[in-house]
Amino acid sequence: MDAIIQLIHVSKWHDRKAALSDVTLEIEKGEFVLLMGSSGAGKSTLLRMLFGEEQPDEGQIFVHGRNVTRLRPTEIPYLRRKVGAVSQDFRLLPKKSVFDNVALPLLVQGMPEKDIRRKVTEALRAVDVDHNKDQLPNSLSTGEQQRVCIARAIVNGPVVLLADEPTGNLDPEHTREIMELFKLINARGTTVIVATHDPHVLHHVNRRVITLVQGVLLSERRIGQGVGL
Amino acid sequence: MRRLYYLVREAWANMRTNRTTTIVAVLTTAFTLACVGIFLLLYMNLRQAAGSLQEDVKLMVYLEDRLRGERVQELERKLKADRMVAQVFFISKEQALGEFRAQFPGESHLLEGLGENPLPASFVVTLAPSFRSPDAMRGWVERVQTMAGVAKVDYNQEWLSLLAELIRYIEMAAIGVGILLSAAAVTIIGNTIRLALLARREEIEILRSIGATRTFIRIPYFLEGAVLGACGSALSLGILKVAFELFRQQIQLTGRFSGIEAMLSFFPLSVCLALVLAGMGLGFAGSVVSLLRVGEGRT
Numbered sequence: 357m358d359a360i361i362q363l364i365h366v367s368k369w370h371d372r373k374a375a376l377s378d379v380t381l382e383i384e385k386g387e388f389v390l391l392m393g394s395s396g397a398g399k400s401t402l403l404r405m406l407f408g409e410e411q412p413d414e415g416q417i418f419v420h421g422r423n424v425t426r427l428r429p430t431e432i433p434y435l436r437r438k439v440g441a442v443s444q445d446f447r448l449l450p451k452k453s454v455f456d457n458v459a460l461p462l463l464v465q466g467m468p469e470k471d472i473r474r475k476v477t478e479a480l481r482a483v484d485v486d487h488n489k490d491q492l493p494n495s496l497s498t499g500e501q502q503r504v505c506i507a508r509a510i511v512n513g514p515v516v517l518l519a520d521e522p523t524g525n526l527d528p529e530h531t532r533e534i535m536e537l538f539k540l541i542n543a544r545g546t547t548v549i550v551a552t553h554d555p556h557v558l559h560h561v562n563r564r565v566i567t568l569v570q571g572v573l574l575s576e577r578r579i580g581q582g583v584g585l
Numbered sequence: 586m587r588r589l590y591y592l593v594r595e596a597w598a599n600m601r602t603n604r605t606t607t608i609v610a611v612l613t614t615a616f617t618l619a620c621v622g623i624f625l626l627l628y629m630n631l632r633q634a635a636g637s638l639q640e641d642v643k644l645m646v647y648l649e650d651r652l653r654g655e656r657v658q659e660l661e662r663k664l665k666a667d668r669m670v671a672q673v674f675f676i677s678k679e680q681a682l683g684e685f686r687a688q689f690p691g692e693s694h695l696l697e698g699l700g701e702n703p704l705p706a707s708f709v710v711t712l713a714p715s716f717r718s719p720d721a722m723r724g725w726v727e728r729v730q731t732m733a734g735v736a737k738v739d740y741n742q743e744w745l746s747l748l749a750e751l752i753r754y755i756e757m758a759a760i761g762v763g764i765l766l767s768a769a770a771v772t773i774i775g776n777t778i779r780l781a782l783l784a785r786r787e788e789i790e791i792l793r794s795i796g797a798t799r800t801f802i803r804i805p806y807f808l809e810g811a812v813l814g815a816c817g818s819a820l821s822l823g824i825l826k827v828a829f830e831l832f833r834q835q836i837q838l839t840g841r842f843s844g845i846e847a848m849l850s851f852f853p854l855s856v857c858l859a860l861v862l863a864g865m866g867l868g869f870a871g872s873v874v875s876l877l878r879v880g881e882g883r884t
Contacts, residue, residue, distance in 0.1 A: 407794075430799070437796035447791050451598075464797040469587045508795065 359418075360385040360516060360547050361406060366415035368401055368571075375401040376412070377571040383549065385515075388542040390561055391551040393568035399551035402568070403518045406549075407439055408432040420515050437465060440509030440517045440546075444524035446501045448493040448508075454480070455489040458507045465512065479511040480504075483537060499530035503537065510541055517541060519550045523557060535560035595805035596812065599781045607813065610777040614817025615824060617766045617773070618864060622825045624759035629856075630849055631755060635748050637848070642717065644726065645739040646708040652734045657706065660734050664708060669725050672711040678702050705736060719749050767867055774813050774871030775878070778806050782879045807872045814868020818861045826851060 361383040368376040376398045383389055391399045404410040405417055408424055417424040420438055427435060448457050458479055462472045480486040483503040485496075493501055502522060509517055519538065523531040535550075535557060542548040550557070558565065567575045600607045646664070648657065657675070664673045676684070681704040712725065722745070726738045782789070792802050829851050836846045852860065 409794075433793075433796045433798045435796075436794065441794055447787075447794065449788055449791060460792070461795040463588055463591055464792065464795060464801050466588050472587065512796075 358385045359383065360387075360420055361549075362416075362418040363402075363405075364416045364418075366402075366405070366412045366417060368398075368405070368410065368412050368414075370401070374571045376405075376568075379415075379568075379571075379573045381566065381573060381576065383547060385547055386542070386545055387547055388539065388561065388563040389547075389549045390557065390563060390565045391549060391568065392553070392555070392558075392565055393551075394553050396570070397553075397568040398571040399553075399568055400520050401571075403441075403520050403549070403551055406516070406518060407441055408435050433464075437461065437512060438515050440512075440514035442502070442505050442509045442517065442519040442522045444521040446493070446498075446505040448501060448504060450492065450494050453490050453492060454485060454496070454504050457493060457504060458511050461508060461512045475511055476507075479507040482510065482540070483507045497530075498525050499527075499533060502526060502530070502534055506534070506537060506541075510546065514546060516547045516549065519548070521552055521554075522550060523552065523554060528556065531557065532560055592801075592804045593808065596808035599785070599805060599809050600812070602784065603777065603781055606777050606780055610773055610813050611816045611820060613773050614770045614813065614864070614868075615820035617770045618818050618821035618860075618867075619824045619828075621759070621763045621766045622821055622860070623828075624755065624762050625860075626825060626829065626852065628752070628755045628759045629852065631748075631752050633850065634848055635745075635752055638745070638748065642712075642722070642740060642745065644710040644712065644722070646710055646729060647705045647736045647739065648707060649734050649736045650705060652706070656734055660732065661708065663732070664710060664729075667725075669712050669716040669721070670710055671713040674709040676707050676709060678704055678706045681705070681707065719746050770814070770817065770864075770867045771871045771874060774810050774817075774868045775875040777813060778810050778872045779875040779879055781809065782806065782875060803872075803876055806876060807869055810868040810870075810872030810875075811865045812868065814864040814866065814871065815861050816864075817868070818864020821864070822852070822857055822860060 359382040361381075363379050363381050366376055366379045367374065379398075379402070391402065393399050401410060405412055405424065406419055408427060411425055415425075419435065422431075422435065424435065449460070452460075455476055458476045459472050462475060467475075476489075477486060480489055483506050485500055485503045485507065488496055488500060488504075493504060496504065502525075506519075506522075509519075517538070522538075523534055526534060531554075538548050538550060539561065550561075564576070564578050566573065648660070652660070661673060661675060664670055679702070682702050685704060712722065716722070716725065722740065726740065729735060730738050789802055829849075833846050833849055836849075
């Protein structure tokens with residue numbers, strides 16, 4: 357299989373403290389990966405690097421064949437159009453309707469209006485919030501807001517979906533629903549990486565698990581396959 | 586189309602969200618640009634006045650008394666052949682006397698006592714339009730004064746030089762004040778945009794995270810700056826026009842400087858449009874400055 361993400365001896369320091377230390381890993385196309393670790397383990401730093409928001413101090417990162425560490429600032433927006441991002445705090449625009457929020461990634465790409473309408477409707481339907489499309493985000497429940505956030509991340513068909521603590525603000529029931537949604541998105545061919553500190557998430561996902569501890573890649577295993585590394 | 590609509594709507598939303606700041610920015614820009622406008626208006630009117638005065642400037646070439654017939658005609662031919670000369674008109678001694686009597690009927694007895702007509706014959710010379718600058722005139726006068734048979738060349742040089750100097754000072758003041766106050770306008774608009782940027786910091790972060798380019802993020806702020814500048818400039822023209830009309834009315838009412846009010850004119854439409862465009866440019870510059878200062882658009 358092809359590696360869609362490659363980290364080669366990646367290190368990053370924040371205020372002289374190692375956020376990531378000599379991390380090397382490969383994620384293949386279509387994989388579902390759980391990135392586990394407590395707060396400060398380096399999960400978010402790793403995701404931010406895959407997204408071009410931070411650069412490593414050492415090492416190389418490849419995403420979908422592009423060396424992210426060598427991208428010019430003007431090329432980063434185009435990387436982000438291939439990599440969807442979901443965050444714990446949803447980051448929705450409060451004064452725009454659900455439809456407009458989800459349409460935004462297509463709008464910045466200059467997609468024709470007809471296609472925007474079609475794709476947004478499909479994305480909203482996929483996450484089951486199409487009936488809320490005219491509402492403002494704040495009038496929705498947290499679970500629904502997270503679904504809108506996911507719809508926005510998948511609306512332009514990204515090759516990779518990064519989710520940083522996506523269930524951090526959700527109750528167990530909504531957590532299960534959101535993880536099922538990620539599995540569905542993954543089943544359609546998108547590589548999904550979910551960073552979480554919540555071990556309960558493992559109950560819903562029996563895939564590859566990468567554990568980080570204080571910036572070090574501690575273990576890599578597939579559920580039911582024992583511990584690697 | 587939807588993209589364009591989005592960008593315009595965002596710019597409008599920015600202005601509406603920070604309504605008070607927007608109004609204050611437009612008003613302060615308007616008064617700032619009105620100050621520049623006063624100098625421009627003064628400069629434009631003085632240049633026009635100087636231009637029309639220079640159109641009327643006639644150079645008097647007085648001839649020596651002994652000069653007669655053929656030599657006068659020869660001098661006239663020479664003057665007419667000069668490429669700097671547009672028109673030559675001869676006034677004989679008799680015509681000069683006649684004109685003096687017509688203009689000063691009360692004083693004509695003064696000349697009678699002298700017996701012989703003391704007034705010299707002269708040529709009234711009008712220079713071609715491209716040679717009516719004070720320097721060109723001075724050069725021409727110096728040259729003609731050395732010609733044989735010419736007693737003196739007279740024109741109101743001092744007054745023209747003074748006017749030219751005054752115009753130069755006003756031009757310099759207009760440039761200086763213009764630069765200073767334009768910088769002030771850029772700062773005022775820049776600060777307004779900066780406030781808008783800070784208020785929408787989170788929104789900008791979201792846009793960046795979904796793959797918006799630097800240009801896409803910046804366009805609404807550029808539009809906002811340009812609109813603020815254009816509105817400020819248009820309002821400053823309105824203020825100037827009102828002040829200008831009041832000034833003209835005042836001159837008419839007092840009766841002083843009669844005739845001047847007919848010479849005064851406001852900016853023509855093309856200049857007004859150019860000033861609005863200049864205001865737009867200043868506003869745009871303000872946006873650029875604030876975006877650079879806040880560091881927006883860095884990915």
